[in-house]
Amino acid sequence: MKRVAxxxxxxxxxxxxAFAQAEVGAYVDYxxxxxxxxxxxxxxxxxxxxxxxxxxxxxELSYDFNQAFTEGFTDTxxxxxxxSRSNLRLLHGLFGPKFEAGPSAFHPFVVLKGGFIxxxxxxxxxxxxxxxxxxxxxxxxxxxxxxxxxxGLEGHVGFLGLRLEAGDEMYFNGGTHHNLxxxxxxxxxx
Numbered sequence: 001m002k003r004v005a006x007x008x009x010x011x012x013x014x015x016x017x018a019f020a021q022a023e024v025g026a027y028v029d030y031x032x033x034x035x036x037x038x039x040x041x042x043x044x045x046x047x048x049x050x051x052x053x054x055x056x057x058x059x060e061l062s063y064d065f066n067q068a069f070t071e072g073f074t075d076t077x078x079x080x081x082x083x084s085r086s087n088l089r090l091l092h093g094l095f096g097p098k099f100e101a102g103p104s105a106f107h108p109f110v111v112l113k114g115g116f117i118x119x120x121x122x123x124x125x126x127x128x129x130x131x132x133x134x135x136x137x138x139x140x141x142x143x144x145x146x147x148x149x150x151x152g153l154e155g156h157v158g159f160l161g162l163r164l165e166a167g168d169e170m171y172f173n174g175g176t177h178h179n180l181x182x183x184x185x186x187x188x189x190x
Contacts, residue, residue: 021056023048025163025187029062031090032180040064040090044183054100058111062183064090091118092169094148106155109165113148117171144173148181156189163187 024047031040044062051057096113119142150167162185169181 021050021189023056023187023189025185027163027183027185029064030182031064031169034177034179042090048098056098056100058098058113059095062092089120092146094146105157108151108153110151111148111165111167115146115148116143117146117169118143144171146171150181159189161187161189
């Protein structure tokens with residue numbers, strides 16, 4: 001009985017140490033969609049949990065708002081420029097390992113993630129309720145598989161940190177489409 005109590009006590013002491021390096025963060029997201037040559041910006045959230053030293057498993061979800069585009073034409077009397085909403089939105093979900101170089105508070109990292117991208121035309125305003133309906137209807141919409149190799153730099157002071165990441169979000173839909181993706185934002189390191 002004493003051995004069981006000792007093992008439980010040691011396990012209880014090690015569990016907080018195992019999760020002492022978990023991260024939760026938010027970020028702004030930029031993506032250059034190669035197929036339509038448009039730039040998207042949005043918001044996302046990320047969770048990273050350590051599995052071994054210098055390796056975390058991360059899950060993230062981001063929502064890129066619809067993109068406005070500008071068209072110009074020359075009218076013989078006035079000439080005008082019009083700005084229209086494209087109503088195209090992106091929803092990304094990624095999951096995979098993050099490999100960190102070194103135990104310091106400021107370090108580079110590399111990620112290899114897989115997941116999905118949902119491209120949709122939606123004329124409704126970008127609200128929190130419409131975001132949740134986008135997530136609910138994923139199985140009925142245009143969803144493509146994604147592979148995302150990337151890397152960046154992150155650093156923290158105490159429990160608060162900043163992260164900059166860039167990579168190629170490749171989606172597979174009638175071939176491979178390469179897209180630049182950059183994200184930047186704070187995280188809580190605990």
